[in-house]
Amino acid sequence: MIDWSRTALTIVVILGGVLTLAALLVWVERRLLGIWQERYGPNRVGPGGLLQSLADMLKLFTKEDWIPPFADKAVFVLTPAIVVITALMSFAVVPIAPGFVVADLNMGILFFLAMTSLAAYSVIIGGWASNSKFAFLGSLRAIAQLLSYEVFMGLSVMGAVLLAGSFNLSEIVEAQRHLWFVVPQFLGFLGFFMAGLAEAHRTPFDMPEAEAELVAGYHAEYSGMKFGMFFVGEYLSVILLSAMIVILFFGGWLGPWLPPVVWFFLKTSVFIVLIFLIRATWPRVRFDQLLSFGWKVVMPLALINLLVTGGVVLWKAG
Amino acid sequence: MMKTWRYIRDLVLGLWIVFKRTFTKPVTVQYPEERPYLPPRWRGRIVLTRDPDGEERCVACYLCAVACPVDCIALQATEDPTAHERRYPEFFRINFSRCIYCGYCEDACPTYAIQLVPDFEQSEYARRNMVYEKEDLLISGTGKYHGYNFYRVAGVNIRDKDKGQAEHELPPVDVRSLMP
Numbered sequence A: 001m002i003d004w005s006r007t008a009l010t011i012v013v014i015l016g017g018v019l020t021l022a023a024l025l026v027w028v029e030r031r032l033l034g035i036w037q038e039r040y041g042p043n044r045v046g047p048g049g050l051l052q053s054l055a056d057m058l059k060l061f062t063k064e065d066w067i068p069p070f071a072d073k074a075v076f077v078l079t080p081a082i083v084v085i086t087a088l089m090s091f092a093v094v095p096i097a098p099g100f101v102v103a104d105l106n107m108g109i110l111f112f113l114a115m116t117s118l119a120a121y122s123v124i125i126g127g128w129a130s131n132s133k134f135a136f137l138g139s140l141r142a143i144a145q146l147l148s149y150e151v152f153m154g155l156s157v158m159g160a161v162l163l164a165g166s167f168n169l170s171e172i173v174e175a176q177r178h179l180w181f182v183v184p185q186f187l188g189f190l191g192f193f194m195a196g197l198a199e200a201h202r203t204p205f206d207m208p209e210a211e212a213e214l215v216a217g218y219h220a221e222y223s224g225m226k227f228g229m230f231f232v233g234e235y236l237s238v239i240l241l242s243a244m245i246v247i248l249f250f251g252g253w254l255g256p257w258l259p260p261v262v263w264f265f266l267k268t269s270v271f272i273v274l275i276f277l278i279r280a281t282w283p284r285v286r287f288d289q290l291l292s293f294g295w296k297v298v299m300p301l302a303l304i305n306l307l308v309t310g311g312v313v314l315w316k317a318g
Numbered sequence B: 001m002m003k004t005w006r007y008i009r010d011l012v013l014g015l016w017i018v019f020k021r022t023f024t025k026p027v028t029v030q031y032p033e034e035r036p037y038l039p040p041r042w043r044g045r046i047v048l049t050r051d052p053d054g055e056e057r058c059v060a061c062y063l064c065a066v067a068c069p070v071d072c073i074a075l076q077a078t079e080d081p082t083a084h085e086r087r088y089p090e091f092f093r094i095n096f097s098r099c100i101y102c103g104y105c106e107d108a109c110p111t112y113a114i115q116l117v118p119d120f121e122q123s124e125y126a127r128r129n130m131v132y133e134k135e136d137l138l139i140s141g142t143g144k145y146h147g148y149n150f151y152r153v154a155g156v157n158i159r160d161k162d163k164g165q166a167e168h169e170l171p172p173v174d175v176r177s178l179m180p
Helices: A004-036 A052-062 A073-093 A108-130 A133-164 A169-174 A186-199 A224-249 A260-281 A287-317 B002-023 B063-067 B104-108
Strands: B046-048 B073-079 B087-095 B114-116
Touching: A004 A052, A004 A073, A004 A224, A004 A260, A004 B002, A052 A224, A073 A108, A073 A224, A108 A133, A108 A169, A108 A186, A108 A224, A133 A169, A133 A186, A133 A224, A133 A287, A169 A224, A186 A224, A186 A287, A224 A260, A260 B002, B063 B073, B063 B104, B104 B114
Parallel strands: none
Antiparallel strands: B046 B114, B073 B087
């Protein structure tokens, strides 16, 4: 049945790889932002600053593990764990190459959507447990944002599901052997990308954290490695978002000449860099703008997209 | 509709413009390894210079201390009967934790003694180390003005040089004489 040793090995490889990548991305983002702003970024620790994250981690571990006296202690401590756990759980269904996946669920997409929705809880209860106004405003915004993007996130994925005829992520990738879904599902891709940015709290939809106005939003009260967990969680969701875009719309591991893992890695990197580029370029929108844009523009477009895709699939089926 | 397209175009254009910055060289000067160019007249650390003969230029006239807007210069004039019977500072003290590097002292100095040089690396661990005494300030060179020697061109008498003996100086006029 299930080869347990193989599964365990896959878990270790994916867990280690993804966490290392997330730590590395902290440095990559700071370096890229620096380069795009005509400066160097962190380039002192290790070759080219490569070990910056390690130094940051050491620093975070030696910080005082402080819990504000006004906070709800149990929930306050629990929250950072939820961020990382939900983000890592989603990687269980991400197929990196044929057979290189922890759990090839036949409801993979639903599992992913469920886990990202659970991740939103961490933001909400994190802000609530902190019991401070900035954190509270941050999570308030997160809830408002959640209400708008969760709906069209699911809807925009459904087009790809219809075309592939399966909720299984590996089968969705295989269904793109001749044509990447980004071509027939361009609207779906845009909707999913937007929802994903809002989900990962990335610019231009980073209102829940909004350094400039809310100090750090929902994790304003967190310090030390608890803050570090939020930080790693954010980069984990960036990797997750890029990986899901690649799987759903850009043919996952499919590609000529190079081995599948390399293709997957390359495509994912492109989207990670694109997300950083967006961070470097676009300003943050107001959260009522996101709400009205989400409900009045993207949501109807996603519905129309779903309707047309469904019609085409039915027509082709005869 | 046109507006929407313009917004979309602007967003994508912005991404492209930022992305092009990948290929430009950063403007950062990586300081301890790379040094910025400082012009010769850059106003940095203050030094006391000597004239071409190796004597102190400072005549302790107090003009720099008066000109200093933050009162960071302290000195005491004295006259040395053994050497040239000329004025010179007994002590000369600049508190660099107060100095604002305005260069007024250099402007006020009649003998080009006090000069600001292009050096800004004056960090110290203890604040009292920011107070420079005369031996810290005095350099062995002439600074920015190489040939200048105040006592050679000025009509002030010191022991080895009387009035009228300076360069380009006529002998003193006898004011009691009627002859032109």
